[in-house]
Structure formats: C-alpha cells, structure tokens
Amino acid sequence: MMNRLDSVANEKIKSAVKIAASSKARKETGLFFLEGLRLCRDSALSGTAVRYAFFTDRAYERFTQDAALICSKAREAYLVSEAVADKLSLTQTSQGFFCICEKEKSEPLSSLDSEGKYIALENIQDPSNLGAICRTAEALGIKGAILCGCCDRYSPKSQRAAMGSLLRLPVFETDDLPREIEALKKRGMKVYATSPDSSARKITEAPMDGGVVCVIGNEGNGVSESVFALCERVTIPMQGNAESLNASMAAAITMWEMMR
Amino acid sequence: MMNRLDSVANEKIKSAVKIAASSKARKETGLFFLEGLRLCRDSALSGTAVRYAFFTDRAYERFTQDAALICSKAREAYLVSEAVADKLSLTQTSQGFFCICEKEKSEPLSSLDSEGKYIALENIQDPSNLGAICRTAEALGIKGAILCGCCDRYSPKSQRAAMGSLLRLPVFETDDLPREIEALKKRGMKVYATSPDSSARKITEAPMDGGVVCVIGNEGNGVSESVFALCERVTIPMQGNAESLNASMAAAITMWEMMR
Numbered sequence: 001m002m003n004r005l006d007s008v009a010n011e012k013i014k015s016a017v018k019i020a021a022s023s024k025a026r027k028e029t030g031l032f033f034l035e036g037l038r039l040c041r042d043s044a045l046s047g048t049a050v051r052y053a054f055f056t057d058r059a060y061e062r063f064t065q066d067a068a069l070i071c072s073k074a075r076e077a078y079l080v081s082e083a084v085a086d087k088l089s090l091t092q093t094s095q096g097f098f099c100i101c102e103k104e105k106s107e108p109l110s111s112l113d114s115e116g117k118y119i120a121l122e123n124i125q126d127p128s129n130l131g132a133i134c135r136t137a138e139a140l141g142i143k144g145a146i147l148c149g150c151c152d153r154y155s156p157k158s159q160r161a162a163m164g165s166l167l168r169l170p171v172f173e174t175d176d177l178p179r180e181i182e183a184l185k186k187r188g189m190k191v192y193a194t195s196p197d198s199s200a201r202k203i204t205e206a207p208m209d210g211g212v213v214c215v216i217g218n219e220g221n222g223v224s225e226s227v228f229a230l231c232e233r234v235t236i237p238m239q240g241n242a243e244s245l246n247a248s249m250a251a252a253i254t255m256w257e258m259m260r
Numbered sequence: 261m262m263n264r265l266d267s268v269a270n271e272k273i274k275s276a277v278k279i280a281a282s283s284k285a286r287k288e289t290g291l292f293f294l295e296g297l298r299l300c301r302d303s304a305l306s307g308t309a310v311r312y313a314f315f316t317d318r319a320y321e322r323f324t325q326d327a328a329l330i331c332s333k334a335r336e337a338y339l340v341s342e343a344v345a346d347k348l349s350l351t352q353t354s355q356g357f358f359c360i361c362e363k364e365k366s367e368p369l370s371s372l373d374s375e376g377k378y379i380a381l382e383n384i385q386d387p388s389n390l391g392a393i394c395r396t397a398e399a400l401g402i403k404g405a406i407l408c409g410c411c412d413r414y415s416p417k418s419q420r421a422a423m424g425s426l427l428r429l430p431v432f433e434t435d436d437l438p439r440e441i442e443a444l445k446k447r448g449m450k451v452y453a454t455s456p457d458s459s460a461r462k463i464t465e466a467p468m469d470g471g472v473v474c475v476i477g478n479e480g481n482g483v484s485e486s487v488f489a490l491c492e493r494v495t496i497p498m499q500g501n502a503e504s505l506n507a508s509m510a511a512a513i514t515m516w517e518m519m520r
Contacts, residue, residue, distance in 0.1 A: 132506060132508075132509060135505070135506065135509075136505055136506075136509045138499075139498045139499070139504070139505050140496075140498065140499065141498075141499030163506075204520065236400075236516075238399045238400065238401075239398075239399070239400065239401030244399070245395070245396055245399050245512075246392060246395065246396075248392075248508075248509065249392060249395075249396045249508070249509070249512040252505075252509040252512045252513055253512055253513060253516045256496075256513045256516065260464065
C-alpha cells in the first residue's frame with residue numbers, strides 16, 4: 001500500500017515546487033525535478049538516484065509497470081491528488097508522473113578518454129539549446145559534454161529538451177575552460193573552436209582522428225577570445241544572407257563531422 | 261512629418277494585434293506581423309511588401325537610418341506611443357519596430373530548378389523548428405523549401421526563429437506532397453525521405469549529385485507512409501540510447517550532407 005500526499009500544503013510538495021522553479025533551490029538542495037512518464041522512467045533506468053516519486057492515481061493505474069519500476073528505484077514514493085499534480089506540473093497536460101532526483105557530481109576531466117570525441121559548450125544560455133545539443137550528442141555517439149558557464153543543466157527545460165540524454169551522457173563541468181583545454185592538449189587531444197569566420201579552416205578539412213574536442217560558444221557572442229587563443233578555429237562554410245547558424249544547429253553539424 | 265497613431269483603440273492597431281495573434285486573421289487578410297529592428301529591416305531589404313510600419317519615437321530616434329529605409333518601402337508609416345508598442349509587442353522588451361507585411365504567394369513547384377538541392381518539410385508543427393530549419397537551409401545554400409501540412413510560416417514564432425530567412429528563401433507550398441514528388445522524380449530529381457530506421461540507406465552513402473530533394477517528417481510521427489512509398493529511405497546513423505534526433509537537428513545534418 002503506497003503512502004498518499006493529497007495536500008498542496010505538504011512540505012515535500014512545497015519543496016518540490018521550489019526545486020522545479022528555482023536554480024537556487026536546486027543548488028541548495030542538490031536535487032532536481034523531472035516530469036513526465038518518459039523522463040521519470042529514464043531516471044530510474046539510468047541509475048539516477050530518485051529521492052521522491054509522485055504519481056496520480058490515474059497515472060499509476062494506467063502505467064502500473066512503469067510506476068512500479070520507478071517505485072523500485074525511488075527512496076520514497078507517494079500517490080498524489082490531482083490538485084497536487086496541478087501544483088507540481090509545469091505543462092498544460094500533466095501525465096501525473098514526477099520525480100525529485102539527486103544531482104550527479106560532475107565527472108573529473110582527468111577521467112575523460114583522450115582517444116574519444118567530446119563536445120565543449122561555453123556559455124550556452126538557452127536551456128533548450130543545451131538539452132537539444134546533449135540529445136544530439138548522445139544520438140551521434142559523442143562520449144561526453146564539457147560545460148563551462150552554461151545555464152543550469154538540471155532545469156526542467158534543459159531536461160525536457162534533452163529527452164533523457166542529460167541523465168545518461170557523461171558531463172564534465174569546469175569554471176576554467178582555457179586551463180582544461182591546455183591539459184587536454186597536453187594529453188594529445190585536438191581541440192577545435194567553431195567560428196562563423198569564413199577564413200577559419202573548413203570543418204570538412206580538419207583532421208578528426210583520435211581524441212577530439214570541439215568547442216561551441218555562446219548563442220550571441222560565440223567562443224571567447226581566451227578559448228580561441230588556444231584552439232584552431234574551424235568553420236561550417238555558409239552561403240546566402242543568413243548571418244550564422246544557431247548554436248544548436250552548428251553543434252549538430254560539428255558533432256556529425258566529428259563522428260562521420 | 262510622419263503621421264502618429266497614439267491610441268490602442270485605433271483600428272489599424274487593433275487589426276495588427278489580431279494579425280499577430282491569429283493564423284485565421286493572417287489567412288483572411290493576407291497579411292502578417294513582424295517585430296524587431298532586424299526582422300523589419302530584413303523585410304524592407306528582401307522586397308517583402310510592407311503595408312504598415314510602426315515605430316516608437318525612441319526607436320525612430322535611435323535607429324533613424326534603419327527606420328528611414330523601412331519607411332521608404334512601407335506603403336504607410338506611423339509613429340506610435342509606448343502604450344501602442346506595448347499593445348503590439350509579443351516580447352518582454354520591445355524594440356519599438358513593427359511591420360504589417362503582405363504574404364507572398366507560394367511559388368509554383370514547376371519553377372523549381374531540377375538541378376538544385378531542396379528540403380521538403382511534411383507536417384512540421386513546431387514554428388521554432390520550421391523557422392530554424394529554414395534559417396539553416398539558407399545558411400547552407402539550399403535553394404528552397406517545399407512545405408506540406410506545416411504550421412503557419414507567417415506566425416511570429418516561425419518568423420523569429422527564421423531570423424529573416426523565411427523572407428528570402430523560396431518557399432513552395434503544396435497540399436499533395438506525393439503528387440509533387442512524382443512530378444519531381446519525372447523531372448529527374450532524386451527524392452529521399454529521412455527515417456530513424458537503421459536498415460535504411462546511410463545518408464553518407466546516398467548520391468547527392470544533381471537535383472535532390474530530402475523530405476523531413478513530422479516531429480512525432482516522421483514521414484508519412486504515402487511519401488515513404490515513393491522515396492528511397494535514408495538515415496542518419498545513431499548510437500546510444502537517444503531514440504531519435506529532433507526534427508530540426510536531423511534536418512540540419514541532412515541538409516549539410518546534401519551540400520557537403
């Protein structure tokens with residue numbers, strides 16, 4: 001028999017709402033919020049530590065097997081009223097599945113495989129871009145993402161755009177990307193920085209054998225000067241009047257060329 | 261001396277708000293709404309017929325040259341109050357530039373260059389995807405987009421995501437994509453349909469010389485069976501647990517391979 005939480009005034013529910021809404025609350029608690037059958041199931045399957053799982057009665061009845069799987073991984077699981085689900089949900093049509101999970105520590109960059117292909121994201125600020133890039137990275141077989149100065153990868157928007165990939169793809173966080181690039185180069189990796197500058201080397205002509213990192217920069221300003229100073233610039237040749245590709249499209253083509 | 265429209269109750273302003281908000285109003289009037297310095301300037305530069313241009317005094321003073329360019333192309337131009345700008349604006353921080361433009365007729369598919377590279381979008385429903393794909397198409401040098409059953413390319417969201425590309429890229433609309441594909445094949449074009457099915461031909465192995473059309477399908481359901489029946493299926497090889505690439509990422513990689 002599962003426990004019930006039917007009041008929106010319950011402390012666990014109020015805390016979950018805060019964790020969904022605020023990066024600060026996620027930082028303070030070390031927890032993050034997931035919504036929807038798919039993401040909650042992905043969290044259970046990926047080995048993410050699930051602190052609390054919440055289901056509406058309808059969700060539990062309709063998707064009993066999935067709910068049971070999530071329960072088996074969750075430290076605590078509760079049935080909740082529709083009113084609680086409305087309070088928790090960030091979508092217009094809630095599926096009635098919610099989890100509060102524990103953030104994972106960033107992996108140390110020293111554990112990165114110096115023969116592998118990685119994407120580095122510098123100051124990506126749009127959570128939909130961050131999520132979509134990581135989803136594409138996983139789909140194409142990129143080994144991991146190095147993040148510096150990006151928006152919160154644990155925000156509901158990032159997690160939703162990633163469709164579960166952020167729960168599985170190895171992520172390395174750093175606040176000093178130039179220092180890490182120097183270390184990766186010493187380990188024999190090629191490090192390229194993408195640029196819209198047409199005088200940069202065409203990405204089709206850049207060697208992609210062995211360990212490679214490609215840096216994608218901020219949506220508006222591109223890669224920082226201090227990173228450019230350490231990397232060979234590569235570019236996706238463009239035509240027409242479009243000033244540039246958006247960051248996630250440039251990242252998709254870049255990763256495709258790395259893995260092609 | 262420019263005319264002024266300072267009242268939010270003015271009929272032109274009320275009509276502009278409707279055109280911004282509703283696909284039905286855009287259909288009935290044949291007009292669409294653009295917001296922001298860049299899109300309004302792009303409309304003037306691209307030869308789009310500008311019916312009305314609206315500027316706040318601040319916008320006009322700060323960007324006089326751009327405003328004068330837009331005025332020179334607009335049939336009517338007005339200075340508006342900040343209250344009117346707040347009423348018109350769909351963004352949190354309005355730049356004070358607005359245009360009401362005339363939709364362009366779809367180009368007839370018979371005018372398509374049978375030696376060129378084109379993207380076909382079937383039932384793309386997310387305006388951000390539609391806009392981002394067309395932006396990428398223009399940047400990569402794709403000659404035009406064939407649209408069937410897609411969301412409104414004239415919605416403010418589509419136009420914003422396209423960053424002006426939808427004002428320049430040739431667009432061909434059809435409500436019978438299978439019939440058009442048959443006609444294009446008769447003209448000697450290769451027509452490929454993208455699929456997540458790993459048994460499809462790898463996109464890297466599909467000949468891309470001469471005239472080529474690649475079809476990208478709906479975000480959830482992919483390309484329709486009736487289109488698949490007429491096309492060779494091509495796929496972007498995937499790894500990892502991600503079930504698929506999102507439609508705009510798949511389109512970016514597909515167009516890149518067409519132009520590479």
